[in-house]
Amino acid sequence: MTKKQNIGTICIQGGWQPKKGESRVLPIFQSTTFKYETSEQMARLFDLEDSGYFYSRLQNPTVDAVGAKIAALEGGVGAVMTSSGQAANFYAILNICQSGDHFVSATTIYGGTYNLFAVTLKKMGIEVTFVDADAPAEEIEKAFRPNTKALFGETISNPGANVLDIEKFANIAHKNGVPLIIDNTFATPINCRPIEWGADIVTHSTTKYMDGHAVAVGGAIIDSGNFDWEAQHDKFTCLTEPDESYHGLIYTKNFGNAAYITKLVSQVMRDLGAMMSPQNAFLLNLGLETLHLRMPRHCSNAQKVAEFLKAHPKVKWVNYSGLKDDKYYELAQKYTPEGGCGVMAFAVEGNKEDAIRFMDSLKFIAIVTHVADARSCVLHPASHTHRQLSDAQLQEAGINPDLIRLSVGIEDVEDIIADIEQALQVL
Ligand SMILES: *Cc1c(COP(=O)(O)O)cnc(C)c1O
Numbered sequence: 507m508t509k510k511q512n513i514g515t516i517c518i519q520g521g522w523q524p525k526k527g528e529s530r531v532l533p534i535f536q537s538t539t540f541k542y543e544t545s546e547q548m549a550r551l552f553d554l555e556d557s558g559y560f561y562s563r564l565q566n567p568t569v570d571a572v573g574a575k576i577a578a579l580e581g582g583v584g585a586v587m588t589s590s591g592q593a594a595n596f597y598a599i600l601n602i603c604q605s606g607d608h609f610v611s612a613t614t615i616y617g618g619t620y621n622l623f624a625v626t627l628k629k630m631g632i633e634v635t636f637v638d639a640d641a642p643a644e645e646i647e648k649a650f651r652p653n654t655k656a657l658f659g660e661t662i663s664n665p666g667a668n669v670l671d672i673e674k675f676a677n678i679a680h681k682n683g684v685p686l687i688i689d690n691t692f693a694t695p696i697n698c699r700p701i702e703w704g705a706d707i708v709t710h711s712t713t714k715y716m717d718g719h720a721v722a723v724g725g726a727i728i729d730s731g732n733f734d735w736e737a738q739h740d741k742f743t744c745l746t747e748p749d750e751s752y753h754g755l756i757y758t759k760n761f762g763n764a765a766y767i768t769k770l771v772s773q774v775m776r777d778l779g780a781m782m783s784p785q786n787a788f789l790l791n792l793g794l795e796t797l798h799l800r801m802p803r804h805c806s807n808a809q810k811v812a813e814f815l816k817a818h819p820k821v822k823w824v825n826y827s828g829l830k831d832d833k834y835y836e837l838a839q840k841y842t843p844e845g846g847c848g849v850m851a852f853a854v855e856g857n858k859e860d861a862i863r864f865m866d867s868l869k870f871i872a873i874v875t876h877v878a879d880a881r882s883c884v885l886h887p888a889s890h891t892h893r894q895l896s897d898a899q900l901q902e903a904g905i906n907p908d909l910i911r912l913s914v915g916i917e918d919v920e921d922i923i924a925d926i927e928q929a930l931q932v933l
Pocket of ligand 1: 590591592593595616618619660664689691692710711712713714723724725
């Protein structure tokens with residue numbers, strides 16, 4: 507293929523490339539294992555001297571086809587599919603951080619990721635410093651130390667819907683000799699491709715828009731292939747010096763610009779095993795086939811809902827970067843000119859109880875612990891997803907106790923607005 511395909515074509519044609527007589531639709535390779543003819547052939551696989559399938563914890567053809575599609579969508583050299591978005595962010599960090607290391611993250615990130623970083627990784631000896639993503643670069647750089655190994659942020663944050671200045675973050679990371687890891691779950695590669703703005707690694711909770719139908723939990727890690735690990739040889743010896751568990755193989759030497767993603771499969775996935783199942787990969791692939799059709803509808807619906815909320819006397823505030831007077835409007839115009847996503851945050855007049863009364867009065871817009879799928883839904887982070895966080899941590903993560911997260915689906919927007927309107931009348 508000479509010309510690079512457009513994004514909508516990759517959504518449908520990317521990944522699975524059947525040969526003569528093979529299944530046109532991505533088949534589910536429901537097999538843990540794969541056959542070889544000689545002991546020698548198998549041995550070479552274990553030494554990473556040949557590529558090929560041998561055990562589905564490491565690689566499976568169905569899962570790999572979906573990974574290849576997602577890598578193409580994001581513009582990376584390769585992707586690893588994981589059992590969840592949590593596993594994706596965990597592995598993305600763990601692939602280059604070990605006990606004694608440190609990384610820097612935006613504070614405004616998904617609650618589950620915040621807990622992973624602040625509590626679980628800390629117990630493993632990996633320390634994080636949270637920074638205000640809107641602060642000037644000089645402020646953010648103060649968080650860097652000699653043992654800092656990465657910078658992390660979300661394109662559009664969950665649940666606050668803040669937009670990240672990816673280019674600013676990329677410059678800070680690169681100036682300090684570390685890769686930028688971006689969780690691109692909310693924008694999806696349809697609306698933003700962080701690698702084009704300097705991100706080195708991209709992660710996803712594919713559970714959200716990519717699947718889009720709320721049927722399969724999953725995650726992805728995409729390697730841009732752009733970060734020069736050898737230029738930071740001493741910082742990333744895990745990639746630039748021999749791996750004893752593979753007879754002294756050196757990832758940067760043997761796999762070039764696919765060093766990071768190869769290590770992630772052959773070491774982190776081998777040892778920790780949170781891989782995506784072939785069934786879930788098949789379902790995810792169906793979702794991806796319409797991602798480019800669904801995202802514009804999510805965005806246009808959300809824009810109308812945000813404008814409606816903004817004008818309503820019982821609504822205190824709305825955060826949606828598509829609104830002209832939104833704090834993140836300019837950044838959104840730069841990074842997501844076609845629209846960001848269907849998720850917004852707002853508050854109704856009154857207190858926390860009024861927020862709950864509003865949500866309980868909604869008819870088809872459901873209260874669910876989910877976001878970013880075809881069906882409109884709401885959630886109150888302070889009493890649901892983020893209830894483990896203290897008030898101070900909530901504040902730090904940019905979450906007001908009265909914040910309602912609204913995920914606008916792809917139903918008819920008139921009906922979505924009508925449901926919201928009748929629930930507001932209860933207040
Ligand atoms: C949901 C979410 C995650 C976690 O993903 P799971 O698939 O639920 O494990 C990570 N990051 C963001 C931005 C999310 O919205």
